[in-house]
Amino acid sequence: MAWLTATYLIESGPEQIEARAQALAIEQSVECPLEAIHDDDVRENVVARVGSIEPAGDGRFRVAVGIATATIGGETAQLFNMVFGNCSLWENVQLVDLELPPDLLARFGGPRHGIAGIRALLGAPRRPLTAAAMKPQGLPVAELARMCRTFALAGVDIVKDDHGIADQTYSPFAERVRACQAAIGEAVAASGKPAFYAPHLIGTPRILRDHARLARDAGVRVVLVAPMLVGLPAFRDLVDEFPEFVYLAHPSFGGAARLAPPVLFGKIFRLLGADAPIFVNYGGRFAYPPEECAELAAMARAPWGGLRPALPVPAGGMRLDRVDELLSFYGPDTMLLIGGNLLLAEGEALLARAHEFVAKVLVAV
């Protein structure tokens, strides 16, 4: 069995840190009480393992956790699910490092060009490199192309779209890419110095692919992508399908956790088509206060243009004995999701325990 190591900075008193670290290891692997695991193979090969715990000052500890690579299998979304899925929702946990065993690392592959490839493209083996951005968005294509030519004539190595420039009516992607690519070609012909235009690829996966093809056909060699905006898995697909591009990665949306939970889960997920957003309930394993949960549920259900109401699904450390309380809190337009707590029983007893859950909910009406 191979293991990767994820390292977290955890705020904790010294007397709680071992228990917190163990709780994180469980949260990030089996996500249920160890007593609910009745399979030796799972205990040995799937449950994550706490490695070192070291004081890091200011009431924090640096905790290394081993996660079985068999739980991931080289897939991008699942990597982040296992490494920082649920514990990203904990108030005082930060992922600070990630080490992968060689085979897993090789499956991701990293940059297809990297420093050496970029330097070769630019014919600049040692000096620092330069880039500039065409902005503001809103300018017509002709002005952007002129700016592009200007920067290249000035000797700038890479001229990129501002990350706010997408596929707007005032500078449509196809027209802009052709014009800016032609402009930079003229500058290079005039100066004799290599320079590259980097258009911004942004959109859903289908749009990304269309735009990437169009850019490739226009002779583009460098592109700008914001991985957190397009989504890390979509970014992976793009790199796999278009390895010929040099990828400039933009940090936009990289701080998205400061999206308040009610608006992210109750409103944005709904906006995009979630029929039933699951969220972490108050009084469970997470720090959300009741007011925030109530606000989230209200946002999910509230009138909002012609959008259908979405069904709130509180979850996360729910227990059978809280069914009455939670239903009186959330009301009947709710789906209760109970995970590990049901699995404290198994076999016939599990049937009975799950039935008890169902019955409690029916009785509460």
Add this chain to the structure above:
Amino acid sequence: MAWLTATYLIESGPEQIEARAQALAIEQSVECPLEAIHDDDVRENVVARVGSIEPAGDGRFRVAVGIATATIGGETAQLFNMVFGNCSLWENVQLVDLELPPDLLARFGGPRHGIAGIRALLGAPRRPLTAAAMKPQGLPVAELARMCRTFALAGVDIVKDDHGIADQTYSPFAERVRACQAAIGEAVAASGKPAFYAPHLIGTPRILRDHARLARDAGVRVVLVAPMLVGLPAFRDLVDEFPEFVYLAHPSFGGAARLAPPVLFGKIFRLLGADAPIFVNYGGRFAYPPEECAELAAMARAPWGGLRPALPVPAGGMRLDRVDELLSFYGPDTMLLIGGNLLLAEGEALLARAHEFVAKVLVAV
């Protein structure tokens, strides 16, 4: 012109809040000094507008900002780019609400089924609904299917995969979906009560589509997806292409901002194939300390298995007069990206100013 309203909670003293709100409006629209905008149409129709500013207690203010919908055009990734792209990286700004004009709202469309559709599917017009999760991951398919049947026999409405269950060798997606779907069908036949199995769809966009087709062909009606893990734009594509599914949205990875910037931008972006990660530089518009920037650049370049080094690109409020300082800080394996500061000049003066930038970098070697 139509405008959406994004509302932010901003930490600030009362004397700075107007300036901070104005800075946010610029950051989220044109991202360059107003003096650098030489086009009246852009000033009037593209620059975001600060609306109300209201005290929200504890040294915070609630700030409403109008963003032109022409900058978005109904595209998912660009929506989040405009609403919370760069300002997500500010230390003390939180997005707390989002209001879209009716036409934009309609283009997203929200839940395809929602509460009423789920209730109709389950034949449960009024009562609270129930869900349970099959876990832990690591169990073989036969045991998961047994658990699924058990929950359905108990009367649980929806039985979902644990969100840790993906497409691992111990419970491959295709085999699992067929087995659990059959198991729940047996339970429904025995009990006469509707119940649904919700498999977890996770992966890059190409995997998502393959798995969604397989699930649909197997008769699945409800699926589990973590939008922040698969990426919000990929989630949008999935909902568009497979509107027949009821989407259970999982919050996993929803707190990803607590990924430390060095590991997210310096290491994870590189892992996925970023040749050159752009990141916000110290002493600019963002709060990153120099130590963190140095660590980020070091991570991007450090030996890491067989991965090529990635080229650090510091950016964000960079100025010409800092070129020497920054190159001595980051060293030559660096691309300096200067945005708005170059655009304080235009026309011939812009050529000269950009040339000055290039020359400064050459001289610094």
